[in-house]
Amino acid sequence: MPTPTSETAHTDPATTRPDRMPWGALVALAAVGFLLLSAETMPAGLLPSIARDLGTSEALVGQFTGTWALGTVLVTVPAITLTQGLPRKPLLIGALVGLVLANAVTAVSSDVVLSLASRFVGGAFTGVLWGMLAAYGRRISPPERGGLALAVVATGAPVGFAVGTPLGAWVGGVVDWRWSFVGLSALGVLLAVAVVAVVPALRGQARTDRMPLLRVFLLRGVPIVLVVIAVWMLGHNTVYTYVAPFLRDGGSGLAADVVLLVYGVASIGGVVVTALVIDRRPRLLLQASIVGFVVAAVVLVVGHAQPVAVLVAAGVWGLAFGGASPQLQRALSVAGGAQSDLANAFLPVAFNLAIAAAGLVGAALLAVSGGLSLGVLMAALGVVAFVLTVVGRRTFSA
Structure with a gap:
């Protein structure tokens, strides 16, 4: 368990742990989780439409999810390791912007190889974001309410399962599958703005506090x-x-x-x-x-x-x-x-x-x-x- 000293050293002096829950910031982080889960699982409800439009098999389009997961597995730990010393809020925003761009490429691509590459990149940025959300929520909340902060941040994932993916499939069925990914990019832009507005800044770890x-x-x-x-x-x-x-x-x-x-x-x-x-x-x-x-x-x-x-x-x-x-x-x-x-x-x-x-x-x-x-x-x-x-x-x- 972290000592008071290590916790304080890990937090930006301008945003020391408050006495009250930062509800707006936690909801914004939960919405990021909703975006991540929805983006990862979106192809599941759109397989026939994507395969038909790209002129390929549903089995290959099914790899949109597997490629996303591969990006997450390969990139997350090295990326978080290399960015430990960076201020957390700019890193959070930068990863969101990267995710927006990856989803935008998927939305406009007519080449299955480019689409798979964009999904890999999206998975990589998603891994960075998943690696940050839990610690971010705890660090901006009162120490004794850390579990509650995590629970609030985590609501985004089940809501993504229950609402995000089916909604994307519905949009793809009514209009076109590409608009589902356009919607993901638009939501990512809105969330980046929300993070800028309501999420407190946190500094990265000092070099002396880091571990291999x-x-x-x-x-x-x-x-x-x-x-x-x-x-x-x-x-x-x-x-x-x-x-x-x-x-x-x-x-x-x-x-x-x-x-x-x-x-x-x-x-x-x-x-x-x-x-x-x-x-x-x-x-x-x-x-x-x-x-x-x-x-x-x-x-x-x-x-x-x-x-x-x-x-x-x-x-x-x-x-x-x-x-x-x-x-x-x-x-x-x-x-x-x-x-x-x-x-x-x-x-x-x-x-x-x-x-x-x-x-x-x-x-x-x-x-x-x-x-x-x-x-x-x-x-x-x-x-x-x-x-x-x-x-x-x-x-x-x-």
């Missing part, structure tokens, strides 16, 4: 938090990515968009619950969330043919997993201490590696044993994540 990358990775608590992230995300994404074949093999007759809508709405509730509890009982909250996740998986498997059971499971799943991001970001920030920016740079890497692995693992399971096995894996990995929180209870209690 490997030492940050090996700080007590950081490795186990990253393993929990990877395991829990793998269990989640394996089913989330292949929810359509899971539902088809289950025989409930439910469409994937209905189940995901229930999940998305419930996940917002999960963030609200997290905001209310995270600063008081962080470990209990995390463990209860994982238990709820396991229960949802079991219900999905046992009640796979019953529409009501599947919808209830989707609601429990969203409620349990919706607050995962702020809960794990809090644990990683506390474990990282004064190095929280760099520690949080590992988070999007772990997330995106789990996303990539989920695609491969899910495809293998579908080929070998069918969709229902995905729910079994979801439950098993949830149990593993729970055991890890027990083993690392000191880290998750701090």
Whole structure:
């Protein structure tokens, strides 16, 4: 846990930790998270339109998301490491501008290779932003409300799942898929202006306060938090990515968009619950969330043919997993201490590696044993994540 000295050294003297929550700034940072999630997942709802317009296959267009994730994985940690000493607000704005330009290129490109390159660049800028948001929210908020600040900032991701991606698909269907990406760029410009107006400035780390990358990775608590992230995300994404074949093999007759809508709405509730509890009982909250996740998986498997059971499971799943991001970001920030920016740079890497692995693992399971096995894996990995929180209870209690 950071000492008062290290925390003060890490904060701009002009923006020392206030006594009141900076709600406007936190909402602006949450909106950035909404933009990031929406931009990453936007191609999922537009695959046929993009493929038809670019004269290529849906399978290749499907790599728009994979290429984005690759940019995040390869660039995030080196970028955050090299920019530790830079003032945080200009870096935040600069990364937003880079994301705006990448989405603009995607919107106008008629060449699939250029489009894939723009998605890689967009993923790289996204990784820098994800690596900054959690620490930024904590540093501009009262120390005792750091968990609440993270929960507010994290609302952007589930809202992006529940609203951003479906809205982009609707715009693409009514007008043209390119306008969905134009909308992302326009939103990015508005958010850059909002950040300039309401987000406090923070200085970077002094050279004497910095640690080598490997030492940050090996700080007590950081490795186990990253393993929990990877395991829990793998269990989640394996089913989330292949929810359509899971539902088809289950025989409930439910469409994937209905189940995901229930999940998305419930996940917002999960963030609200997290905001209310995270600063008081962080470990209990995390463990209860994982238990709820396991229960949802079991219900999905046992009640796979019953529409009501599947919808209830989707609601429990969203409620349990919706607050995962702020809960794990809090644990990683506390474990990282004064190095929280760099520690949080590992988070999007772990997330995106789990996303990539989920695609491969899910495809293998579908080929070998069918969709229902995905729910079994979801439950098993949830149990593993729970055991890890027990083993690392000191880290998750701090």
